[in-house]
Amino acid sequence: MKGRKPPAEHFRDNFVSNSEGIWIFFEERPAPNPKGVVFVVHGLAEDSSRYLHVAKHLNDKGFSVVLMDLEGHGRSDGERMHVRHFDSYVEDVYGVVNHVLSRSK
Secondary structure (H helix, E strand, O other): OOOOOOOOHHHHHHEEEOOOOOEEEEEEEOOOOOOOEEEEEOOOOOOHHHHHHHHHHHHHOOOEEEEEOOOOOOOOOOOOOOOOOHHHHHHHHHHHHHHHHHHOO
16 A cells, blocks of 8 residues: 555545554544644554544534544554554654644644
């Protein structure tokens, strides 16, 4: 999956490319006049869709939510449930957080 062409233009707001050229999926669930932003990261062999109920609950409490799929999970590219180093997951989380927060400035 490395080096794959970018997703279609209308999906680019939902993907960020990591340092390995792998496309990482994220989804934003904004709240009006948010108290803050909560980033939700799933566990092993899961994906962000398992936490949509959490996002709804947080939205109802006034928080914007960003859900993401780690490399090799859900709608992100990469070999299914495989990562070179756990630090790669951490870098991907930072990548999504930085991308989302940089757009809100």
